[in-house]
Amino acid sequence: xxxxxxxxxxxxxxxxxxxxxxxxxxxxxxxxxxxxxxxxxxxxxxxxxxxxxxxxxxxxxxxxxxxxxxxxxxxxxxxxxxxxxxxxxxxxxxxxxxxxxxxxxxxxxxxxxxxx
Numbered sequence: 001x002x003x004x005x006x007x008x009x010x011x012x013x014x015x016x017x018x019x020x021x022x023x024x025x026x027x028x029x030x031x032x033x034x035x036x037x038x039x040x041x042x043x044x045x046x047x048x049x050x051x052x053x054x055x056x057x058x059x060x061x062x063x064x065x066x067x068x069x070x071x072x073x074x075x076x077x078x079x080x081x082x083x084x085x086x087x088x089x090x091x092x093x094x095x096x097x098x099x100x101x102x103x104x105x106x107x108x109x110x111x112x113x114x115x116x
Contacts, residue, residue: 005049006031007040015052017074024074 008015008028015026032048034040037057044051044058045066051058061067083102085095 007049007051010035
């Protein structure tokens with residue numbers, strides 16, 4: 001059986017899903033690799049292959065019928081968000097407060113809490 005092309009982010013060599021309470025990892029192999037989620041989304045829109053992105057990245061395309069969700073029965077909680085800043089004793093407490101806020105609020109706002 002032929003496998004579809006898998007489009008993956010450079011920092012994510014595997015796709016991880018939760019199946020029956022266990023984590024299942026799918027090795028993306030020699031897929032199209034990019035470090036830009038918009039480039040991956042655009043490649044999927046052109047029919048290049050399957051892409052593994054956060055729902056908010058593709059929700060408008062799904063609603064317009066441009067993309068179709070597959071593997072919807074499989075859950076994942078892998079969302080990577082990097083916060084990059086210059087460390088300074090003058091802003092350390094403000095930055096830490098903001099990072100704490102993000103860690104608490106983003107999962108709720110992106111629909112990642114209380115799934116499954």
